[in-house]
Amino acid sequence: xxxVTQNPRYLITVTGKKLTxxxxxxxxxxYMSWYRQDPGLGLRQIYYSMNVEVTxxxxxxxxxxxxxxxxxxxxxxxxxxxxNQTSLYFCASSRVAKNIQYFGAGTRLxxx
Amino acid sequence: TQLxxxxxxxxxIQEGENLTVYCNSSSVxxxxxxxxxxxxxxxxxxxxxxxxxxxxxxxxxxxxxxDARKDSSLHITAAQPGDTGLYLCAPRNNAGNMLTFGGGTRxxxxx
Numbered sequence: 001x002x003x004v005t006q007n008p009r010y011l012i013t014v015t016g017k018k019l020t021x022x023x024x025x026x027x028x029x030x031y032m033s034w035y036r037q038d039p040g041l042g043l044r045q046i047y048y049s050m051n052v053e054v055t056x057x058x059x060x061x062x063x064x065x066x067x068x069x070x071x072x073x074x075x076x077x078x079x080x081x082x083x084n085q086t087s088l089y090f091c092a093s094s095r096v097a098k099n100i101q102y103f104g105a106g107t108r109l110x111x112x
Numbered sequence: 113t114q115l116x117x118x119x120x121x122x123x124x125i126q127e128g129e130n131l132t133v134y135c136n137s138s139s140v141x142x143x144x145x146x147x148x149x150x151x152x153x154x155x156x157x158x159x160x161x162x163x164x165x166x167x168x169x170x171x172x173x174x175x176x177x178x179d180a181r182k183d184s185s186l187h188i189t190a191a192q193p194g195d196t197g198l199y200l201c202a203p204r205n206n207a208g209n210m211l212t213f214g215g216g217t218r219x220x221x222x223x
Contacts, residue, residue, distance in 0.1 A: 004154075033211075035213075040215060041215065042200065042213045042214055042215040042216055043155070043200065043213035044213075045211065045212070059212075090154050090155070092154070099143065099145070099160065099204060100157055100160070101145075101155075101157065101202075101211060103154030103155050103156070104154050105152070105153055105154050106152070106153070106154055
């Protein structure tokens with residue numbers, strides 16, 4: 001079954017404590033991206049990756065890092081989380097040419 | 113920066129009613145996608161429209177891409193409670209592979 005898997009689904013942490021949200025896809029997609037979803041602001045793109053070792057900033061990259069060492073994995077790293085990063089995060093993947101995005105089920109992060 | 117607006121933001125209707133939601137922009141797009149997101153889940157792609165004036169039907173859902181490729185509409189006929197969710201539009205321009213999403217229309221269909 002085609003899947004985009006995010007972990008964890010829920011996370012409560014404190015300001016400044018580094019965390020990583022993992023994302024894995026089993027569709028051999030070249031393109032992967034991270035979004036955050038906030039009430040009234042819709043989905044905003046944080047970072048995206050066109051392929052292994054190729055990453056680019058999206059609309060709201062500040063405070064986040066990503067890496068793409070393997071095609072299937074695209075972790076999102078918060079080196080020093082702050083309360084304004086409390087949000088619902090989605091990972092997505094697609095075949096670049098087909099322009100279809102498959103989304104994970106989301107990670108709800110609370111930074112206290 | 114492109115301006116992307118979805119309307120209405122919220123819509124609550126009774127089962128069996130018809131409705132239309134809109135996605136409008138000041139920019140021209142090469143294509144546009146519509147997604148539905150249910151609570152606790154990620155968005156799921158419903159349709160992609162590519163050609164100006166294109167109309168696509170998905171059961172009771174009718175999607176239209178504006179002639180000038182700046183706007184799109186989604187019409188639902190005889191809405192059902194299962195249609196409840198957040199409807200997002202995501203236009204795409206020719207520059208790169210980024211997808212921008214509208215703020216969404218939150219639809220509730222009451223039985």
